Amino acid sequence: MMPLLKNKNLSNLSFSFWVGSICVLFVFLLAIVSFFWTPYDVTSLEISNRFKTPSYNHFLGTDHFGRDILSMIMVGTQTSIAVAMVAVGIGILFGLPLGLIAAAKRGTFFDDLVMRFNDLIFAFPALIIAILITAVLGPGAFNAIIAIGIFNIPVFARVARGAALTQWSKEYILAAQVSGKGTILISIEHIIPNILNLLIVQATIQFSLGILAEAALSYVGLGAQPPIPSLGRMLADSQTMISIAPHMAIFPGLFIVITVLGLNLMGDGLRDYFDPKLKVSNS
Amino acid sequence: MNLIKVNNLNLSIHEKEILKGLSFEGKAGEILGIIGESGSGKSMTANSIIKLLPFGSSVTGEIILQNKNLLETSEEEMCTIRGRDIGFIFQEPMTALNPLKTIGEQVSEVIRIHKKINKFDALNSAATILDRVGLPQTDFPSTRYPFELSGGQRQRVVIAMAIAIKPKLIIADEPSTALDVTTQAKLIKLLKKLVIEDNICLIMITHDLSVIAEMADKIIIMRNGEIVERGKINILKNGLKNDYSKNLLKASNYKSKNLNKKISNQTLLKVDNISRHYSDNSFRFFGEKKVFKAVKNVSFSINYNENVGLVGESGCGKSTITRAILGLDPIINGKIILEGDEIKASNVSKNIRKKLQVVFQDPYGSFNPRHNVLKLISEPLYLEQSQISDYEKLNIVKELLERVGLNAEDHKKFIHEFSGGQRQRIAIARSLILKPKLIILDEAVSALDVSIRAQILDLLVELSESYGLSYLFISHDLSLVKSITSRVLVMKSGQIVESGNTKDIFNSPSHAYTKSLIASSPNLESSLRRLT
Amino acid sequence: MLEYFFRRVVTLFFTLVFASIIIFVSLEIIPGDPASYMLGINAQEDTVIALKKELGLDKPKFERYLIWVKGMLIGDFGVSYTYRSPVIEMVGERLWVSLPLAIYALLLSTIIALPVGIFAAANRGKILDFSIMGFTQIGIAIPNFWFAMLLVYLFAIILRWFSAGGFAGWEDGIILGLKSLTLPAIALALPQASILARVMRSSLIDILSEDFMKTARAKGLSFKKALISHGIRNALIPVLTIIGLQFSFLMAGAIIIENVFFLPGLGRLIFQSIAQRDIIVVESVIMLLVFSVVLVTFIVDIAYVIVDPRLRSSIL
């Protein structure tokens, strides 16, 4: 990211970017802290202490097993972030090369194949495929990653291909070809750096979608398994208790919203920054 | 009586001064030429008159159209003035029309905005107007969509919209720049005709002095938002006082120092009967594949130390030939031979590549924006078999930078820090680094302002002499070819229709197409000669 | 045109064939089978085998695939393993919930989003635009099932305006039916409306910077009129894609919302059938959803051609 920012002024970053960054930073910080410390142990239950409303001892109250909701959220956020991040990684790892090769071989059979493959995956309702995958492999964080990751592949393939195509039509690519550089070298040396900003923006969007997807999967019980807390499962657990302990439903949901909102705002801010044409203040 | 009078017009956008104290006026039946290079503020002048300015603009001064100060007119009233009293013609005919509406709808819309008239009648009068601008209903029914028309035809539609309710003032902002010369000539004729017939005041904005010289009655030369020269058109003939305008005139009338090099009679490049077809790759069930024959059986050769021009209008197949010679696209028959080695797209050896370089048209798109100049210029060194140390690389690049007229320390900078002309110098430096035998200059100076264009052409001439280079100089502009090539090839629809000694072709073209090309290119020299 | 149409139909067909293979194979490798599920923990091994035979599960995989595909081609989707009733009937009944819900949600989101998006684009850069965009960001960030829970909590448990779930059915009148679909439709529509409003806005802003918008102004149209007569129609093209995608998303994506509100729709059917290993139902429903996605894309493409004369001629 740094080389992208090199020639630009950070003060051009929009207000929404900073708001988003603060949200994301806050959530990430909580998640990182939870590796070392949480206010309470999330694996030990104290049934007699259940359904406590927010108080000094438990900032966000306790759940139906008497666990501290703040601690649960901290660790749950960590799970969400990990799942979504790796899923985005999968998408980039497979999608980017596919898209780059398709763009380099534009108009060929391979290109067509990649595009048809994309269409095929897009034709499946995402959640249902995720359910199928977890039904085949069994529920769990790892399989949730695969299920979400698979849908990221065509997304990145499409973005990379589209962005790379505009680069391929530019004359500097011809100049590189005239300098004897091959497709792969050109893709690495010229294409990737020039489409990186689009990829970063897409990655933040997919990241936020991944968090939502992870929440949805664990809400239906297909995400990380207990005793690992996850925000989606906390919501699922709270559902029958919403009339007795609404705080159990409100806080985990709020955290999902903050995380996703933060990432989206950041992504938007970055997009405006990279592509001033879209900036609001212009014309 | 002046139709329009602009008094001390100042414009700033976001606190930045764009226009400084402009004053000028125009009479009915008169063509006022505003000329200036990019960034001179000429387009903003036009936009100020119709008050369609970007967010954050502030204007002071007076713009008086028929006793009404437009700057004090409400937006509501401006809506009734735009289109009715002021017609506007934009530069980009390709995008100036709404793609989803027929040309008839778009022309009739102007009428319907300003006159109470039903749709049917409006469409009928639109048809008449389209006929008047040279789009007769028989050939161009008003149910056509813009995409069904060529650039020149679209520009006629834009003109039709501008003159639809016979406004007294028409502002044309670079109306012919994006068009081929033959089309441009016809459009200029049309505009002149309309000015006379409707007694219009036409403000013609352009960067091209030769266009202005051919049609304008009065002229304003702008630079950095200021008027540097003004007067009757005949001031172009020895009446210019300002240095800048003198230079501009000189550059527009560019003649290179006479080419002073000995052309070898040995063949460097031989293009032998090549063809290239494009077809859409998609699988079809019915009918044959649509095949577009971009290049049909083209043959020519270039000798050592020879500059050859290749001229043709857009879409004639020039770029296809460039790509074929560079080995980027396969050809379907024929051979391309460089110093005895055949260039095949599937496998171009490093050895061949080293002899062949290229400079492209677009000074912005020709460089990877994320690399510094050192890396950009030294990229072709990839073709050198032997390792070149970074130190050596740096020295070569520094030397080249100075050779093309830039500062040696510029190697650290990134491409966005340079102007268009400087970029083109960098592109030339890049093409020289391997000391190639042949450089293809694909519209290499077309995107540059005239004054800079002259400098680059000078540089190219000088380099070709000192390095013993051969050029294949590709251009749509005959006048450019004339000055730096000794032989010229004229191309039309994928074929070479005429070729021969540059002077001979200019003096006595034999093919009808060449004749029309020469006739329609605006010729500053002859225009000036006509002036009194 | 005919050829274009024909080619699109062929791609559509191949997509469906591949989809059917993927669906069949993945469902084959899911552990568990419907026979043992139905017979429970006291069943004897021979009973399970007998039931498998009765259900036709003893046939080779490839043969079963062919039977399934052949059946679909003639409109016979087979008989549910657990319910023993024709799949097509079950799906048909569920469609009467899912389809109205999807349309309801789509209408809601379109009716809200398009004006909001246009409004924001017309006022871009102003505080109003800024706050609208802020709201849409929040709308996108809210997980719809959580939003659904909050709706239930507020409107069903606290205010008791709506029932918390279930579907009243259409027999007792359209109003009652719509009433039970209202909360789910709102929950579904919120993120969709947010996305749509954003797309509408940015698409319109793109169009506003086009040269022809300036032409329109130069003709004497006011900003508002130029926006309406030249901007919106051009800006609608990308919006159309999103609406198309949303429709298929709403059909399938309602799965969680249907669970929250306990609506007997396709999503619930699929969930339940996977749990019961009623493979033939799962296969057919997924196939139907894939088909609807492909079909909607197809329709959107055709709609493009109708809206955009450039495309109309390029495929002639």
Place this chain on the structure above:
Amino acid sequence: MKFFKNIFFVLLVIPIVFSVNAFASKTDLTVGLQLEPPHLDPTGAAAGAIDQVLYSNVFEGLTRFASDGSIIPGLAKSWDVSSDGTTYTFHLHKGVKYHDGSDMDANDVKFSLDRARAEDTTNAQKALFAGITDVNVIDSHKVQVVLDKPNGNFLFNLAWGDAVIVSEDSIENIKQNPVGTGAFVFDNWVQGDRIELKKNNSYWGAPAKLEKATFKFISDPSAAFAAMMAEDVDVFKSFPAPENLVQFEADSRFKVLIGSNEGETILSTNNKMEPFNNLKVRKALAHAIDRKAIIDGAMFGYGTPIGTHFAPHHPAYVDLTGQSQYDPELSKKLLSEAGFPDGFTTTLKLPPPAYARKGGEIIASQLRDVGINVEISNLEWAQWLEEVFRGKDYGLTIVSHTEPFDIGIYARPEYYFQYDSKEFQKVIEDLTAETNPVQRTSLMKNAQKIIADDYVNGYLFQRAQLSVVNSKVIGMWKNSPTQATDLTAVYWDN
């Protein structure tokens, strides 16, 4: 603003308008159930949901369960047993008609029993009929059933939903259109939503008091809560969210029925797997579990602790919970003795019901306290059946065994706990052959003790039968000796 007020008003009025007829004497009842039956043939699937709707309402057997779990005559008004205990002669009620108007007679009984025990039957409880060697029609209302050996459970077996009498004529469409002899006639099934029954006006016995009964399927606990609160349903059988019962108890519109059912909830243990093949480890497991915490945490206090696999409301029940008191220190000691001072790692595979999922989390936490590291994986039923039940690929699992009187499963060494005790198998063999009630009781007590001594499984609790009922509804069963919602005697009190 006014517009919204109007809408608000309309929305308020709609339910009032529709509930006007509630003031008249109500003869229709809506019963909420969590699970929808897959189809409507009680003799063709294990799903308890089928019996929940149809048992005794639509279909009847020769004998039937009474609300207290005792066996009473059904379609057979009486029976004779031969002295060797192998031949039963059933005397059928006369004038019994199927809902399609045809007569029910001895041939139907023969058909039903022969169908259930046939080679290629798909009856989920085929074992119930395993001992039958012959079914003979003596006359139109007399049937003789011959067993290979005496079976003390035989009349009990015939009371199961899987043994109901069906007609040969209607068998083909039974899954969609069940035709029985009961007090209610199947009327309509809106799949995914509800099943409607209506009163059988030509019922052979005491006619139903309700004209119409609707079973509405609401699987989601919070939706169930809301539906009940909104009085969309009048009765919720087996209410799925015990956490919400407090609110119903506090509300005079409702009453909460807390009864017993046959669900022994146990921590099933793979007895053949290391280290659970070690008695000490199993004993350590038993002492590591705090039943009260589980009942409180998973069932919100509703449930009875058990110390063996037997229903506490059964007369022969022995309270053996003292043998496996919560004692983590003892548990750790036992683990050390067994050679696991640092504990070990095992799997806990949980089926979908809340008692298993929530109980599992609690047990995992309790076992962690004594050093046993538990990896939880949540499975769907189909997966659970494949992996755990049939594949025996598990260390621990939690499941509720809902079949009535099912201690006999411990005598099956191939059963998924893989408990193989010759002593226990002998006791069950004797019990099956024994018809003397006193002897039977003593054998049952003995059986309970053996499995408790062997700590075969962790015995957690007997599930409570929790139903929420509109306080004006009279006659709902409190207990659930079998999965049934007997509506034949239910009525509205005005």
